[in-house]
Amino acid sequence: KAGVTQTPRYLIKTRGQQVTLSCSPISGHRSVSWYQQTPGQGLQFLFEYFSETQRNKGNFPGRFSGRQFSNSRSEMNVSTLELGDSALYLCASSLSRTGEVDTGELFFGEGSRLTVL
Amino acid sequence: AQSVTQLGSHVSVSEGALVLLRCNYSSSVPPYLFWYVQYPNQGLQLLLKYTTGATLVKGINGFEAEFKKSETSFHLTKPSAHMSDAAEYFCAVSDPGGSYIPTFGRGTSLIVHP
Numbered sequence: 001k002a003g004v005t006q007t008p009r010y011l012i013k014t015r016g017q018q019v020t021l022s023c024s025p026i027s028g029h030r031s032v033s034w035y036q037q038t039p040g041q042g043l044q045f046l047f048e049y050f051s052e053t054q055r056n057k058g059n060f061p062g063r064f065s066g067r068q069f070s071n072s073r074s075e076m077n078v079s080t081l082e083l084g085d086s087a088l089y090l091c092a093s094s095l096s097r098t099g100e101v102d103t104g105e106l107f108f109g110e111g112s113r114l115t116v117l
Numbered sequence: 118a119q120s121v122t123q124l125g126s127h128v129s130v131s132e133g134a135l136v137l138l139r140c141n142y143s144s145s146v147p148p149y150l151f152w153y154v155q156y157p158n159q160g161l162q163l164l165l166k167y168t169t170g171a172t173l174v175k176g177i178n179g180f181e182a183e184f185k186k187s188e189t190s191f192h193l194t195k196p197s198a199h200m201s202d203a204a205e206y207f208c209a210v211s212d213p214g215g216s217y218i219p220t221f222g223r224g225t226s227l228i229v230h231p
């Protein structure tokens with residue numbers, strides 16, 4: 001079974017630009033979450049999508065947005081990039097099956113490392 | 118709101134020595150608890166989890182953790198460290214009655230000396 005796939009793995013942008021990151025969850029997983037990982041702040045929750053709807057949202061500015069498609073694939077977008085947006089962006093999927101208890105167990109991709117110059 | 122504290126951003130052990138990584142949490146209800154491991158340039162991988170039942174949980178690669186409600190702790194141990202255990206370890210907690218979105222600790226970097 002294929003794991004969570006994130007593209008691109010590495011990218012370099014300049015301040016003011018925008019970036020789109022892609023995530024394909026494990027087949028059958030309906031929930032996709034995004035995290036930002038930096039040395040100073042650790043793992044910070046961005047948002048979670050389930051059935052094409054944003055179900056939970058972290059405390060990030062509106063420059064950070066996302067969406068989920070009908071096949072559960074997800075994208076996140078960061079507009080007007082700032083130097084502080086340099087980070088590893090991790091996508092994670094979970095089964096989140098209706099009628100079952102969701103424990104919060106996540107399956108992570110390898111991440112997209114964004115460098116903003 | 119729940120929170121996770123991992124004592125020690127870095128832990129250094131010799132190969133063959135006991136590994137102990139500490140995790141304390143705060144939660145208004147008995148939580149679900151997780152340990153994840155992250156190797157360089159990779160995502161996080163689940164080591165073990167506690168949801169209900171037996172409080173001593175065994176995971177992959179010889180790791181185990183014990184849920185102690187009275188101490189609000191979920192420390193990770195391994196009897197004998199291997200060089201391949203060198204990685205970043207994250208403790209996480211989710212609220213069964215809430216949004217179940219896990220909150221992560223800041224991570225502990227395990228260094229293993231030969």
